[in-house]
Amino acid sequence: MTYRPLHDGWTLSSRDLATVPASVPASVPGCVHTDLLAAGIIEDPYLDDNEHRLAWIGRTEWTYRTTFTWSPDEHERTDLVCEGLDTVATLTLNGVRIGETANQHRSYRFPVRHLLRDGDNELTVHFGSAYAYAEERRAALGARPGAYDEPYPFIRKMACNFGWDWGPTLVTAGIWRPIGLESWSGARLAEVRPLTHADGIVDVHVRVERTTEDPLTLSAEIAGITAEQRVDGRDAVLSLKVPDAETWWPRGYGDQPRYDLTVRLGEAEWHGRIGFRSVELDREAFRLTVNGVPVFVRGVNWIPDDCFPARVTRERLAERFGQAAAAGINLLRVWGGGLYESDDFYDLADELGLLVWQDFPFACAAYPEEEPFRSEVEAEARQHVARLATHPSLVLWCGNNENLEGHADWGWRDELGHRSWGAGFYHDLLPSIVAELDPTRPYWPGSPYSGAPALPPNDPAAGTVHIWDVWNRADYTRYAAYKPRFVAEFGFQGPPAYATLRRASSHEPLTPDSSHQKAIDGQAKLLRGLGEHLPQPGTFEDWHYYTQVNQARAVAFGVERFRSLMPYCMGTIVWQLNDCWPVTSWSAVDGDARRKPLWYALRRAYADRLLTLQDGELALVNDAAEPWTGELHLVRRAVSGEPLAKEVVAVRVEPRSVTRVALPPSVAVPGDPAGELLSARLGGGRLVAFYAEDTAVALPPAAYEAHAERSSGGYRVTVTATSLLRELAIFPDRLDPDASVDDQLVTLLPGESAVFHVTTARELTPQELTGFPVLRCLNEPKP
Incomplete structure (x- = not known):
């Protein structure tokens, strides 16, 4: 078997545009937008209002064309293998139409050996x-309702290409x-589907495409264990057991060992890496259990990291996943x-x-179930x-996502009326x-969903819930009114980093718009x-800082409440980790990969151990494998830092559990809500909470000493408070777009x-590093 990529020598043209x-x-892989951008024909779609200026691209027909040489080889079959065509494509080889496609989510294989010529060959892919x-x-078929006045339910294509409330219409x-040519003889491995079990057993399901009816020998090898069998038909299963197999665990629960698996069929060979683990879903409580251990989901929603997915490299994904893992995220x-x-x-x-929850690609609309859509959905899902x-x-x-709701x-x-809307897809x-194909993994019909079609889908008492009255209508403190089983979406907006906004806009000066x-x-x-949390901003600088702080506080408030x-509640999935372009949105990491203040707040809220005030009590959340023990120090202070009352409580919090501690009256009730605060400390865990909102607190004018000194890779900035400092942050990207800082939004006592x-x-x-607007705090003196 041989494979030859066909990624060189492509050109792009259109008959529609003079x-x-x-x-x-x-460039292949790639797309029209990035090719036109590279050729200097269009401006960057992500800057200013270029998104709207480039709407014509999506309504234009395009043709990709390349010429390649080919010489006859010893194989019986040669297939053109297309791993992704976006979306309405007609393929022609040497003037002969070989196929048509209309599904971005599928791959395609076309037999072409009979059309290949010794020497030059021309391949064209025309996109309608x-x-x-x-x-x-x-x-x-008749219109279907949806969240946006766009026709995305009527084509199997990335829906957010048509625009979303955080993404451009591109x-x-x-x-x-x-895309490439694969030549083979006799038989090929059309599909290898290993289903693993926590006891070290792997059942290797194989589907064979063959040109001969002669018996074939299928073999598999893993960890020195081999098995083989004769294959007379087109399907086979090989079972292997790895003695004393190490178990794969989610991060924070154990290690992630994987095993190399090799499957052979004649000259055909397949390699993959597998892990042994079990997963179960308690449908009533919506609780994920891995290897018999319930997992509290500390999750984030993932959207496409770029509107042009061919630009998303492994290195870029590794950076984003590293940001997720460093924030304590496990799903x-x-x-x-x-x-x-x-x-x-x-x-x-x-x-x-990092655990993965995978939605099938349907979102926020009623989808037709008629042909050709049903067959396309079945093909892509399989x-x-x-x-x-x-x-x-x-x-x-x-x-x-949200179609049942x-x-x-x-x-x-x-x-x-009586038109189809997708129920047959989701429930059947x-x-x-x-x-x-994979009974080792649970399936859930949609999110939000309460466990049965007749139940209200967004009921917090069962299944998954999406909470969007906060942000849309209600103050973020409303999260405290919820007692959900599992929150699969909730979030709050904030602007991107200053350097991201500055790159994306030519406005002078910058404004919120x-x-x-x-x-x-x-x-x-x-x-x-x-x-009532923060003042109304009077300048762009304050708007940028206050709204970023508020986003961080809002999401942290919700995460802490649900944890x-x-x-009873076994998961939170924040909307959202990432952005696909520079935009004000709900993300923790903006479209230029810069961490927003929310990211730092999420890291604290998703820490293994958390101190949080809930319903007048202190909740001690221990999502670690070891008990959390020690003396809980509680101090009621004046905002000047002076201690007014102290209490010490011996506590023990068992692994993967929450203990609530009632606040002693001496620290629970302030003498002056506007002039006091509560500090709590247990080991490395720390909490500073106020008895009133910031706008009602008599915050003293910020006083501090700050100095910066050179260190490896940058600078070390030390800030020593001589007064209370509220939400202290440094924004070095205002000085260097490539600069970053390791922490944000720190409250310091004198x-x-x-x-x-x-x-x-x-x-x-x-x-520069210690002056306005790089160094900020809420009670800073105004410049």
């Missing part, structure tokens, strides 16, 4: 407009995953408006012990359930495919969300110090 040159160099295709299907086309939910992600995505999750069976990190398949609660039923087709804002009434909600309810490590290659002055 303004585009007859032939533009094209995704808009034209989807609108034609919509007209034929409708792509192109050869977005590898990524691959949201249903995006993609089945790349092999690198799941391999890195396996490596780091492909990816089989492909991803290798990965121990994948622990849940979910049918959709939309049908029940958003008025869809009146609009739909998809679960049957998962049960057939300089940032992309796609949410309905988003700017007003940002200001309304400050509520304090463990084990006499305390904080050391910040700033990473930068530039020469910066101490005055």
